[in-house]
Amino acid sequence: MYVCVCNGVTDHDIRQAAASGCSGMTELTMRTGCGASCGSCVETAMGLLDQEARARDATRALPFAQAA
Numbered sequence: 001m002y003v004c005v006c007n008g009v010t011d012h013d014i015r016q017a018a019a020s021g022c023s024g025m026t027e028l029t030m031r032t033g034c035g036a037s038c039g040s041c042v043e044t045a046m047g048l049l050d051q052e053a054r055a056r057d058a059t060r061a062l063p064f065a066q067a068a
Contacts, residue, residue, distance in 0.1 A: 003044050006037035014045055018052035025049070 001011050009032045017031050025046055029035045035042045 003048065004032070004034040004037075004041040006041075007033035009034040009041070009045075011048055014048045015052055018049050018056075022049065023053065 003009055003011050003014060013032055014028065014034065017028055022028050022031055025035060025042060028045060028049060034045050
């Protein structure tokens with residue numbers, strides 16, 4: 001789905017940027033142009049970035065502590 005119609009940025013583009021290390025809206029704007037024009041997409045784009053960060057954090061398993 002298109003998130004930023006002004007610059008043709010899709011949710012896939014945002015998820016791909018997040019997967020390659022993009023962690024904030026400023027960086028996303030520099031990488032994709034998302035949010036650079038009217039700004040109506042910023043809230044949705046930030047939500048997608050946050051969602052991807054939570055998903056990435058959830059897949060990182062913490063080592064189990066050994067009982068003493």
